[in-house]
Amino acid sequence: MSRSPEAQAQFERLLPEAIAAARAAWCPHSDFPVGAALLTLDEHIIRGCNVENVSYGLTNCAERSALFSAIAQGHAPASFKAMLVYAPKVALIAPCGACRQVMHELMSAGCPVYCVGHDATAARDWTVEQLLPGAFGF
Numbered sequence: 645m646s647r648s649p650e651a652q653a654q655f656e657r658l659l660p661e662a663i664a665a666a667r668a669a670w671c672p673h674s675d676f677p678v679g680a681a682l683l684t685l686d687e688h689i690i691r692g693c694n695v696e697n698v699s700y701g702l703t704n705c706a707e708r709s710a711l712f713s714a715i716a717q718g719h720a721p722a723s724f725k726a727m728l729v730y731a732p733k734v735a736l737i738a739p740c741g742a743c744r745q746v747m748h749e750l751m752s753a754g755c756p757v758y759c760v761g762h763d764a765t766a767a768r769d770w771t772v773e774q775l776l777p778g779a780f781g782f
């Protein structure tokens with residue numbers, strides 16, 4: 645994966661945060677931990693992890709946990725530089741459709757989303773727009 649120096653610096657800064665976030669995951673039903681780290685324009689890092697429930701549909705993904713936490717802490721929509729998503733049990737993690745829709749609403753279209761599984765060579769950098777082209781909105 646070839647990245648600009650700025651993107652590589654963001655990646656290296658966010659990866660340990662997302663790994664730490666994944667360790668906090670509550671995922672007894674899937675045994676599939678996911679961590680997310682969100683870098684704000686004012687240089688804060690907000691972590692998120694998946695939080696499952698025995699009523700499965702109530703589960704919250706790591707990406708949405710991070711974004712909802714950031715908003716709850718007073719960060720404005722579109723005030724983010726990048727997100728990194730980490731899932732150790734797949735070669736490459738791809739955000740689910742629900743999270744893509746939430747990213748579309750709360751992050752800028754060009755914001756990078758670095759996606760990493762256990763195979764570092766399979767890591768992908770997508771933008772919010774690339775993850776959900778033609779997204780619903782009004």
Ligand code: THU
Nearest residue numbers: 674676678694705706738739740
């Ligand atoms: N999950 C995430 O947290 N993020 C993703 O990008 C994909 C899926 C969670 C939801 C559920 O807790 C578990 O992974 C298995 O689907």
